[in-house]
Amino acid sequence: MSDRLYQQIQEFYDASSNLWEGIWGEHMHHGYYGKDGTLKLDRRQAQIDLIEEVLKWSGDFTTNRPQDILDVGCGIGGSSLYLAEKFGARVTGITLSPVQANRAKERARAAGLQAKTDFQVANALNIPFPDNSFDLVWSLESGEHMPDKVKFLQECHRVLKPGGKLIFVTWCHRPTTPETPLTAAEHKHLQDIYRVYCLPYVISLPEYVEIVEQGGFKDLRVDDWSTAVAPFWDVVIDSAITPQAIFGLFQAGWKTIEAAMSLKLMSDGYRSGLVRFGLIAATK
Numbered sequence: 001m002s003d004r005l006y007q008q009i010q011e012f013y014d015a016s017s018n019l020w021e022g023i024w025g026e027h028m029h030h031g032y033y034g035k036d037g038t039l040k041l042d043r044r045q046a047q048i049d050l051i052e053e054v055l056k057w058s059g060d061f062t063t064n065r066p067q068d069i070l071d072v073g074c075g076i077g078g079s080s081l082y083l084a085e086k087f088g089a090r091v092t093g094i095t096l097s098p099v100q101a102n103r104a105k106e107r108a109r110a111a112g113l114q115a116k117t118d119f120q121v122a123n124a125l126n127i128p129f130p131d132n133s134f135d136l137v138w139s140l141e142s143g144e145h146m147p148d149k150v151k152f153l154q155e156c157h158r159v160l161k162p163g164g165k166l167i168f169v170t171w172c173h174r175p176t177t178p179e180t181p182l183t184a185a186e187h188k189h190l191q192d193i194y195r196v197y198c199l200p201y202v203i204s205l206p207e208y209v210e211i212v213e214q215g216g217f218k219d220l221r222v223d224d225w226s227t228a229v230a231p232f233w234d235v236v237i238d239s240a241i242t243p244q245a246i247f248g249l250f251q252a253g254w255k256t257i258e259a260a261m262s263l264k265l266m267s268d269g270y271r272s273g274l275v276r277f278g279l280i281a282a283t284k
Contacts, residue, residue, distance in 0.1 A: 073142025077104030143170030
């Protein structure tokens with residue numbers, strides 16, 4: 001199952017990354033629209049604001065600036081290059097997509113950051129670096145793709161230096177209890193999202209907290225920013241209805257077309273409270 005999933009993820013991002021960059025820019029993640037989700041922002045600015053707000057929320061980096069950063073699920077290097085420039089840090093990005101890794105390298109050269117960055121095709125369940133290699137592991141919307149959430153977070157812990165920080169932001173579903181399990185309709189909604197976006201499954205934020213605590217992390221900070229990011233999907237839907245976007249979709253192929261046609265799955269998921277946007281910061 002995992003090998004097939006990895007192939008699907010690679011093919012999806014190989015096919016869609018050029019379109020995403022051409023229409024929406026280098027950042028392949030949600031935007032931040034203020035705590036209550038009401039700020040009217042340019043989409044790209046909202047995505048940059050998300051990076052800054054996550055950094056601000058996760059801790060004080062003014063005196064303890066990270067020098068060796070791992071960006072797990074780096075895409076075409078949007079966050080990696082931003083963090084390398086912001087902190088003057090060495091940033092290593094890993095992705096399953098050779099197209100993304102190559103484009104990230106091109107963008108690093110264009111930005112004059114090739115000496116500070118490295119991009120590799122690698123599996124996040126078997127991170128190809130020794131123990132205690134990084135003082136920050138950054139995972140912005142890649143956890144949802146992981147077929148083994150426990151193994152993934154164990155790997156993040158392993159490659160962190162003692163005292164190093166994990167910043168983990170991921171798609172979740174709503175918390176459940178024995179009295180409030182996911183309904184049949186909610187399961188169906190999630191299955192449709194999984195199929196379109198090549199996800200094995202998502203879990204709730206409390207389940208992630210349990211995994212992180214059992215994995216040896218400490219000093220946990222946890223939050224749910226669903227309200228702050230929910231407007232993103234309506235913005236993307238609006239921007240997808242242009243001649244340039246439609247032409248790009250047909251060039252990218254059916255899987256990308258299907259994903260574009262299914263953007264409403266995510267916006268509806270946020271509106272109903274089923275889809276959640278979870279944040280965890282913790283230290284080793």
